[in-house]
Amino acid sequence: MTKIWSLVSCHILIIFLNTSASSASVDYSSDPYVQLFQQYLRINTTTTISDLTPAVQFWQELASSQDLELQKHEYVPGYPVLVIKWPGVDPSLPSIVLNSHMDVVPVNEAEWKYPPFAATLDSDGVIWGRGTQDMKSVSIQYFLAMKELKQNNVTLLRDVYMTLMPDEEVGSVSGLRLFKESPEFTALNVGCVMDEGAAAPLPVYGMFYQDKAIWQIEVTCYGEAGHSATFPASNTTATGKCRYVIDKFLNYRDQQHAISETATLLKSGLFTAINLNKIRAGTANNVVPQSVSLVFDIRLATELNTTAFELQMNSWLAEAGSGINMTFLQKNKQSARTVVSKKNPYYVAIQSAASNLGITIVPIVSPGSTDARHLRLQDVPAFGFSPLANTPTLLHTDNERLNVTTFLNGIEIYKEIITSLANIPASKTNKLDVQSLVVQSEFN
Ligand SMILES: [Zn+2]
Incomplete structure (x- = not known):
């Protein structure tokens, strides 16, 4: 508030x-x-x-x-x-x-x-x-x-x-x-x-x-795991895919934040607020993790086209590579x-x-x-x-x-x-x- x-x-x-x-x-x-x-x-x-x-x-x-x-x-x-x-x-x-x-x-x-x-x-x-x-x-x-x-x-x-x-x-x-x-x-x-x-x-x-309606999503990226002495390409690892996903979401966040900076008291519905609130990965210091999971909390702009936005999120995940799942923890109506x-x-x-x-x-x-x-x-x-x-x-x-x-x-x-x-x-x-x-x- x-x-x-x-x-x-x-x-x-x-x-x-x-x-x-x-x-x-x-x-x-x-x-x-x-x-x-x-x-x-x-x-x-x-x-x-x-x-x-x-x-x-x-x-x-x-x-x-x-x-x-x-x-x-x-x-x-x-x-x-x-x-x-x-x-x-x-x-x-x-x-x-x-x-x-x-x-x-x-x-x-x-x-x-x-x-x-x-x-x-x-x-x-x-x-x-x-x-x-x-x-x-x-x-x-x-x-x-x-x-x-x-x-x-x-x-x-x-x-x-x-x-x-x-x-x-x-x-x-x-x-x-x-x-x-x-x-x-x-x-x-x-x-x-x-x-x-x-x-x-x-x-x-x-x-x-x-x-503002709430969506919460969990994105889990899976990739090549193994001994930390191995050196797989970034885009095949869970962390590499996850980096791509985080960049897409946080770039979008920056755009929305810029709108929030210029919004007046009456216009708080104009922007979609996104926060990356949980990151889970890793079992040991010398093991490349098999999966990384991210939880985003999203407060939708009141005029956001939810179908288009969901398609946008899915296309970011597709660009990040295979082995990526998205599940909705909360998906409220506009x-x-x-x-x-x-x-x-x-x-x-x-x-x-x-x-x-x-x-x-x-x-x-x-x-x-x-x-x-x-x-x-x-x-x-x-x-x-x-x-x-x-x-x-x-x-x-x-x-x-x-x-x-x-x-x-x-x-x-x-x-x-x-x-x-x-x-x-x-x-x-x-x-x-x-x-x-x-x-x-x-x-x-
Ligand atoms: Zn109350």
Whole structure:
């Protein structure tokens, strides 16, 4: 994510430096909203190694506190999908879904200044902990925004659902991917989904409307092996063939990198990012290896013709010689995009809320991928948004943390966005053609 934000011009960064919020002078330790956030952070929900039962109990208690129904669906044992319903005035209208995930990525505890599951609030008003940015803050902000709207008797026309997923960080195979195919999901009659975005050290808020699809490939080159005293021609060895393959991929990478250097914040979908992340070869220092394997991670440009690109990769391998295999470790479909124009009433509602709040929300392509991509492929309009402006991008890093004022401010932002979305008049969505909300890639 960092790269994307660094593409924005310097004057915006200067504004950020001048407007950076400070919460050092106020003691937030007894603030009930901060305490609730800390309570959730202290539940260790590390993906796949944690029992999510305490997190489910946490949400069950919060739902009961508001007299709300919480449904738990378990498509795979141990991977609960939670749905909390906040009824609107007209349940026949398409609903608004506030999606988040309960799980967090693992920690390297030795590198943390404070224990990662202690939710320490320091004297500068910063809460430290795994999930502060990705994305327990957002789940709590959704809840507190809805709670306040209810307390203030704000009328919402449409039903609003909070959905909480168990395994986003490992590909959602037991959570959202099964949930979105289920009758329970159909029953939500979803109009629009809000999902996670990312923190950024900028005064503007990025909102994802499309992801870059991921391909991961393993290329294995086989060649003449033997004693290192032998001296076969390079193009007959595994390493010689592999050198050719690496050159082709990295030359292409350089071309794409040059595009990335000139791309603006809005254009991160223009380039294909390739990284060579694993090289495996060799059994002994004096043995010419029989095989070399390479793993490339590729994030596709949104307009990349995938058929042509796959043919291109195959032709590079053919040029490198015989005895070369390519297997796909991951091959995702090209991303669909949620329409970000006045044709989409949900987008219009979000921008209207931004205008009321006096903030700038910029639609961008996510350099990574989130649960929202699965929904868009199913023609469900989804946006990725986390109200974390003026915040260093620390998702998945050691010492993940969040300023309390940013956390509290996000509740106000969601109150406005949710009110705007849930009160879109029926006339605006009654005769909507799905094609006007989500556009599938022509390359799938
Ligand atoms: Zn996340």
